Amino acid sequence: MNKKIIIFIISFVATGIICHLFLNSYIQALVISFMINAIMALSLNFITGVANQFSLGQAGFMALGAYTSAVLTKQFLGDSWFLIPLTALIGAGVSALAGYLVSLPSFKLKGDYLAIVTMGFAEIVRVIILNWDHVGGPRGYNAIVKWPQFLISYSATGLFLILTFMVLYHLKISWFGRNLWALNEDEIAAEVMGAAVAKNKRTAFLISSFFAGLGGALYGHHLGYISPGSFSFLMSVQILIYAVFGGLGSMSGSVLAAFILTALPEILRSLPTGGIDLRMIIFPILLIVMMILRPQGLLGRKELFESKQK
Amino acid sequence: MQEFLQHTLNGLSFGSVYALVALGYTMVYGILAMINFAHSDIYMMGAFGAFYVIRFFNMGDPSPLHFTIGLLASMIFAGFIGFCVEKFAYKPLRKSDKMNVLITAIGVSILFEFGGQIVFGADPKSFPQLLSNEVVFTFSDISFQMVDIMIYVVTFISLIGLSYLINKTQTGRAMRAVSSRPDIAPLMGINSNKIISTTFVVGSVLAGIAAVLVAIKYPKIDPMMGVKIGTSSFVAAVFGGIGSLPGAVIGGYILGLGEYYLVGYGASTYKEALSFSLLILVLLLKPAGLMGTKTKEKI
Numbered sequence: 210m211n212k213k214i215i216i217f218i219i220s221f222v223a224t225g226i227i228c229h230l231f232l233n234s235y236i237q238a239l240v241i242s243f244m245i246n247a248i249m250a251l252s253l254n255f256i257t258g259v260a261n262q263f264s265l266g267q268a269g270f271m272a273l274g275a276y277t278s279a280v281l282t283k284q285f286l287g288d289s290w291f292l293i294p295l296t297a298l299i300g301a302g303v304s305a306l307a308g309y310l311v312s313l314p315s316f317k318l319k320g321d322y323l324a325i326v327t328m329g330f331a332e333i334v335r336v337i338i339l340n341w342d343h344v345g346g347p348r349g350y351n352a353i354v355k356w357p358q359f360l361i362s363y364s365a366t367g368l369f370l371i372l373t374f375m376v377l378y379h380l381k382i383s384w385f386g387r388n389l390w391a392l393n394e395d396e397i398a399a400e401v402m403g404a405a406v407a408k409n410k411r412t413a414f415l416i417s418s419f420f421a422g423l424g425g426a427l428y429g430h431h432l433g434y435i436s437p438g439s440f441s442f443l444m445s446v447q448i449l450i451y452a453v454f455g456g457l458g459s460m461s462g463s464v465l466a467a468f469i470l471t472a473l474p475e476i477l478r479s480l481p482t483g484g485i486d487l488r489m490i491i492f493p494i495l496l497i498v499m500m501i502l503r504p505q506g507l508l509g510r511k512e513l514f515e516s517k518q519k
Numbered sequence: 520m521q522e523f524l525q526h527t528l529n530g531l532s533f534g535s536v537y538a539l540v541a542l543g544y545t546m547v548y549g550i551l552a553m554i555n556f557a558h559s560d561i562y563m564m565g566a567f568g569a570f571y572v573i574r575f576f577n578m579g580d581p582s583p584l585h586f587t588i589g590l591l592a593s594m595i596f597a598g599f600i601g602f603c604v605e606k607f608a609y610k611p612l613r614k615s616d617k618m619n620v621l622i623t624a625i626g627v628s629i630l631f632e633f634g635g636q637i638v639f640g641a642d643p644k645s646f647p648q649l650l651s652n653e654v655v656f657t658f659s660d661i662s663f664q665m666v667d668i669m670i671y672v673v674t675f676i677s678l679i680g681l682s683y684l685i686n687k688t689q690t691g692r693a694m695r696a697v698s699s700r701p702d703i704a705p706l707m708g709i710n711s712n713k714i715i716s717t718t719f720v721v722g723s724v725l726a727g728i729a730a731v732l733v734a735i736k737y738p739k740i741d742p743m744m745g746v747k748i749g750t751s752s753f754v755a756a757v758f759g760g761i762g763s764l765p766g767a768v769i770g771g772y773i774l775g776l777g778e779y780y781l782v783g784y785g786a787s788t789y790k791e792a793l794s795f796s797l798l799i800l801v802l803l804l805k806p807a808g809l810m811g812t813k814t815k816e817k818i
Contacts, residue, residue, distance in 0.1 A: 443629070500619050
């Protein structure tokens, strides 16, 4: 295992240095957005894949994290980039708090209804930001502090991705994850076996919204500009597509899917589409075909590095 | 007072449209227990179907005949799209997990919206004025236009027709059977696939009617036109109790009136948030909606 970790660290650093030295800033930005997409996909995968609670409001939590962190750095902490990790965590905390508040009444509902409530929550967050002049309203919030150069941005975002992955993966294989899995398989049976249904679901929702907020904060500091339009229903759907494509319940699947689906539209960018976002054509087709032919996603519930089932 | 009446009038027109679209949501939910996210896009496709048929025959000037043809074109086109969506996207998933169907529905919806932007163009098109703009009569300073009257009349006829179909015909009986016991209905000799398909077509036709009415009242159509109306109608359907037909109509009118009072008296930018807040409140306080039936979880 130790050997694998060393190899991973070396390849992580090497990728960063190669990107820094040989590739242009466009591809560098893509690498960062891949990592942010992966964080978002992981956060959704935890609540939807592991705990089987369908959330369509990930963009709302993302917006909370992004705006909190952006406002904190710009207005209170004097534009210093080395505080970004701190404010990003605060943004994630705010998002987690909101997630907890949403989850308090929501788990009386299940399935479709929970999807609607979370979707409604995201929409309400968006409309409130839209009407809030202090943070720019519909014009968006610009000139957010950015990371000074690619290597710092790469390593910080990368470390946050690794953190997210490790935490969520270990939660998945912990007793807590197994509890959630039991709920996922058969709620009533799990309750009979002594799993605290509502409490476990709430905790899972809180964890998921924490990482969604973290991803949102990093998104804001990566682009330097956020607007309510970036956190619309389409963003939630995009995150959902990453998670579903990789396989609900598979953490490494989400990262893989985020990588493929971030790279694919860029490769196809040369096709003539008349200024339409090509992702929004490829993704739904992929989604529909996937649901019909391979509903469990690329990896199902398995992980890439688990060679044999324990 | 006059202002209030005017808002009421507008609210009722929009309420009619919401009711028509909400019926589609609620019928599909009643029969398949799925939220048909693509319904708002079937509505959009209906408007575009009418637009192209009218342009093809060059019938852009106001006349009752042209209005009827536009309406029929939209109904047929929307019904056809609804049929295809059900056949190619939802039918292969009849046996699979509920979440998969929901995800597919979202996929279909996005595909129509962005595919529509490529096929039709993303810029809004101006829908021909199929009904004359003249004021038919005035009542205490409120003028009733032809369009508004036609919205009420057409909605009324459609609702009567739907109620006849559901309550009096053999197909309607089969629909109710499949909706109440999907596992038993096939044993009684009902071809449930055919009934589900019919339900989709009927819901889509209603959406097509609504689309033409809206397109005549607000003559700008674009591939994203379904999103706002779809969201509000969906809220109306849940508010009225999803799965219940009278609930969808009542929900549609309440939401239409509510939104127009809200827009009329100030808070127009909060319109969408309000409909969702209302929705969340309803779901938390009375999850079955106004007219819905409460289902018990069985082991």
